Amino acid sequence: MNILVAEDDDDTAQFIRRGLAELGHEVLVATNGVEAMQQLSGAQHELAIVDRMLPGLDGLSVIRQTRTAGLAIPILVLTALGRIDDRVTGLEAGADDYLIKPFAFSELVARVNALARRKPAPPQQQTELEHRGIVLDLLRREVARDGAPVQVQPREFRLLEELMRGEGKVVTRTMLLERVWNYHFDPQTNIVDTHISRLRSKLNYGGKPDLIETVRGVGYRMAFDD
Secondary structure, three states: OEEEEEOOOHHHHHHHHHHHHHOOOEEEEEOOHHHHHHHHHHOOOOEEEEEOOOOOOOHHHHHHHHHHOOOOOOEEEEEOOOOHHHHHHHHHOOOOEEEEOOOOHHHHHHHHHHHHHOOOOOOOOOOEEEEOOEEEEOOOOEEEEOOEEEOOOHHHHHHHHHHHHOOOOOEEHHHHHHHHHOOOOOOOOOHHHHHHHHHHHHHOOOOOOOOEEEEOOOEEEEOOOO
16 A cells, blocks of 8 residues: 655654564655645545654644545544543544554564445535535635635634534534634633634624524534524
């Protein structure tokens, strides 16, 4: 297989590269998240091993952007963060498996082989999200409502994207902090609420109905018809 290893620790990266190459795989190493994203976007890799704590662009952001771009490549997260919530966050970001450092190379190989045996999901062709007149163009990163453009900031776009992908389910403030701001701690501010308020004012301009519901004490969701 053609495998991408995104790992900034040179010793670890070369250890994995040599071991997989000895098994007949073609291995390319990326040392930061930006390089990894470029490789995933432009090369024909069949599997990726991604360290979570990459410089430039962290591993979870690499995974999310890969999935947003519609790439169905199997991804194994390699990280020293081994708590249950860390693993859950990695899997929810779009990873297929999670291996904790330090690791045995034999287990890494077993997990790589298991991912290779899985039938790949069909490519994601979705380039737009739509909800009751609100349209997100995921390629141009533009928003429109009832055919009229809505000028939003990048964080506001990401907030709206997360809510619309939730398809009416509640997206908690903690989830939004992690996915939009990459915060894995409570910043002790109302940053989410402030941005939601600005987003609402732009979407509801001209007296349009508010389609973002507040679930008190939890988070937000998109409003659906009764």
